[in-house]
Amino acid sequence: MAATDRREAWPELRSNFPLDSMRSLARRAEWRPLGITADQLDRPKVAIVNTSNDLAACFAHLDGIVSVLKEELRALGILPLEIRTSAPSDFITSVGRAGRYVLPARDLITNDIEVMVEGAQLDGMICLSSCDKTTPAHLMAAGRLNVPTVVIPCGYQHSGLAADGGADIEEVFLRASYHSIRGGDQAEMEAMADTAIRGPGVCAGLATANSMHMIAEVLGLAVSGAAPVRANSERMWDSVRRSAAALAHALRHDVRPRDIITADAVRDAVTVMLSVGASVNTIKHLQAIAVEAGLDVDVWEAFRSRGRTVPLLASIRPNGPHLVEDLEDAGGAATVLRELAPLLHPDRPTVTGQSLAERLEAAAPADGTVIRGLGDPYSTRPSIVVLRGSLAETGSVSKRPIPDPGPYTFTGPARIVHSREEGIQAVAEGRIRAGDVVVLRGVGLEGGPGMGFVSGLIFALEGAGLAGRVGFVTDGQYSGLANSGVMVGEVSPEAATGGAIGLLADGDPIAIDLEAGSIDVLVDPSVLAARPPFRQPERPADHHEAHDAGPVGYLDLYRSAVQPLACGAVLCPRPGAGPGACPAEPERPAS
Incomplete structure (x- = not known):
């Protein structure tokens, strides 16, 4: 042709510049x-x-x-x-x-x-x-x-799971997390890792x-x-x-x-x-x-x-x-x-x-076994629950297993930690007990920054026999593999931007209701408001962390530009877009 x-044959193309233009000739070269x-x-x-x-x-x-x-x-x-x-x-x-x-x-x-x-x-x-x-x-x-x-x-x-009933990468992740906490047969774990991905x-x-x-x-x-x-x-x-x-x-x-x-x-x-x-x-x-x-x-x-x-x-x-x-x-x-x-x-x-x-x-119709029809579902209970309340005004989320054995509600005193490592140490020392609500805060979009993974703490709780016996709340994120008990992640507003989770004190009662989709701190709002603003504590460097990347790295830029979860955590707002132009976060504490 x-x-x-x-x-x-094609409509007008924005990439077609006038043949005698600098752009066209430079591109040709x-x-x-x-x-x-x-x-x-x-x-x-x-x-x-x-x-x-x-x-x-x-x-x-x-x-x-x-x-x-x-x-x-x-x-x-x-x-x-x-x-x-x-x-x-x-x-x-x-x-x-x-x-x-x-x-x-x-x-x-x-x-x-x-x-x-x-x-x-x-x-x-x-x-x-x-x-x-x-x-x-x-x-x-x-x-x-x-x-x-x-x-x-x-x-x-x-995966090895589909090939011969072995493991897939998710099973490696889960069992390796337990292995790092409890110990066990290293050779068995290495053999699993070697054959999980085919x-x-x-x-x-x-x-x-x-x-x-x-x-x-x-x-x-x-x-x-x-x-x-x-x-x-x-x-x-x-x-x-x-x-x-x-x-x-x-x-x-x-x-x-x-x-x-x-x-x-x-x-x-x-x-x-x-x-x-x-x-x-x-x-x-x-x-x-x-x-x-x-x-x-x-x-x-x-x-x-x-x-x-x-x-x-x-x-x-x-x-x-x-x-x-x-x-x-x-x-x-x-x-x-x-x-x-x-x-x-x-x-x-x-x-x-x-x-x-x-x-x-x-499209093919449902087979009735793997995919069911509307009249015969696996469950009418949601596997993804969005919760709001005085502890998460703009939202939080809980992942539920199917079938879901419960529990669906949990009320207990807050036990606050500020890093995955601090929480794992508290579990190891027996400072977390049945009936507590473990609160890991300051690890959200800005507090992290970047919302690092906190699943290791959940696995430590499970390893200590506390799964289903404690609640868990964080402004960070965790793996969907960790879905036993009453656990809530991505609490927003996060602690670093003035959210209520940053005003909690040890012992404050927290009530979580997955049926109602609510998560509340049972403290008078005036008492909360009178507390000093959240300040990010110094965290000891993770042994895997890189040395200081310089005065400004990508995560520093991310912290300064990231918008709330209500806006999808995009960088910088989009005028006229988002839910109600994206709800404003509470006024930030003075630095």
């Missing part, structure tokens, strides 16, 4: 050594957003996807240009600074994409989504930049990565049948090829992410996540996606209110007995959507040009 004919010929210069120029690196199995197969995707896009008359971004792995890049880099990396990826795609004025992007933070970052960037975009969920790893891809369970892969499909920016999917399977490769065609459609018809990521789409994603007992991280990620897409949607309240009406249709590890392979084989996100159709918005569009209703017509 001649260059002039190609211009007629830079690209010619890369093998890009003159007749390719007026094609749609699309970023393949690759998050490949050598740090984890999650990313090991992405370069192979890029080569196939380039061929598919070129055959469609598109010029693909691969770009790279940051990409954390929760199990690898959580070592430095006690895990505080992991959540902030989500927004770093989003900004990486903006710099590369906007800086080069590319016409669209196709994003290879793998580990936990890459998918929300890709969806956030899509909402922010609003150029034609398709997200490809790149699949989950083959191939590339994300963790083999319905944790954050597979939950977010499903969200990409539910929102409509991924093709139907894309999630969950085995990495490097024929189904994944079919999704890759169909994704290239979907991007060509979006470019030709000017289909943009904000046409797809609507308030109805976000609420549908909430419904699906509740119906499968997904990761609690989907709350803040969906809120961030909504904010970046310019939507006034309170995702926290949507989880809170819909949790009382959306039944649980699937029960997948780590929340239940079935494997993610079972979920895929039973139809995955497409079948769950089909069964939830009466609760959804079927007329909304997707990136392929189909409506959601048209997608549902082609």
Whole structure:
């Protein structure tokens, strides 16, 4: 096809500069050594957003996807240009600074994409989504930049659990946590670690990565049948090829992410996540996606209110007995959507040009075992509970197992610690007793900064025989594997920004009611208000922490720019977006 004919085949492209301009000629000079010929210069120029690196199995197969995707896009008359971004792995890049880099990396990826795609004025992007933070970052960037975009969920790893009944990475994480506290057979643990992961891809369970892969499909920016999917399977490769065609459609018809990521789409994603007992991280990620897409949607309240009406249709590890392979084989996100159709918005569009209703017509019905119908759910009790009250005015969250044996309420005196290590020491010394509510504070978005993982303290409580016999409250975050007893995380406002959790004193009674969705400190508000403001105590450096990175590092910048969880923990506010323009935090204490 001649260059002039190609211009007629595509709509006007922002990447096509006047041929005699400095930008056009400089770009021609830079690209010619890369093998890009003159007749390719007026094609749609699309970023393949690759998050490949050598740090984890999650990313090991992405370069192979890029080569196939380039061929598919070129055959469609598109010029693909691969770009790279940051990409954390929760199990690898959580070592430095006690895990505080992991959540902030989500927004770093989003900004990486903006710099590369906007800086080069590319016409669209196709994003290879793998580990936990890459998918929300890709969806956030899509909402922010609003150029034609398709997200490809790149699949989950083959695990020892699925292969021969051994362990998967989640089992290694859980048992290794106990092992580090209790001790045991080191050789047995090493053998488990050596055989847990049998191939590339994300963790083999319905944790954050597979939950977010499903969200990409539910929102409509991924093709139907894309999630969950085995990495490097024929189904994944079919999704890759169909994704290239979907991007060509979006470019030709000017289909943009904000046409797809609507308030109805976000609420549908909430419904699906509740119906499968997904990761609690989907709350803040969906809120961030909504904010970046310019939507006034309170995702926290949507989880809170819909949790009382959306039944649980699937029960997948780590929340239940079935494997993610079972979920895929039973139809995955497409079948769950089909069964939830009466609760959804079927007329909304997707990136392929189909409506959601048209997608549902082609989906397989529920098998009644792995995925159930609305009339025969696993449970009507929510597996994700959003709580609010005097201790968490803007929100907090609890993850529940399925089936849920309770308890559902807990009242006890606060026992306050300010780091995971301090809490583990208190457990070891017997200072935490049955009936207490352990409060780990000052580890939130700003207090961390970056909301590091505190699961080690929960595992220590379980190891001491206190699971279900103490409550647990934190403004940090913990793994969905830790879901026994009454535990509440991501309390907001956090201690560092003036929240009530920072005003607690040892012995203050705390009442948690998962049925009512409430969490309160039973102290007169005037007494709380009269207390001095929270001050972050000095924490001894974790032995894994890097030495001082200099006067200003990324986490310092993150602390100064991060917005509250009610805004999805995005960096800097988006005017006119977010729930009620994102509720203001209480006035901060003087430094």
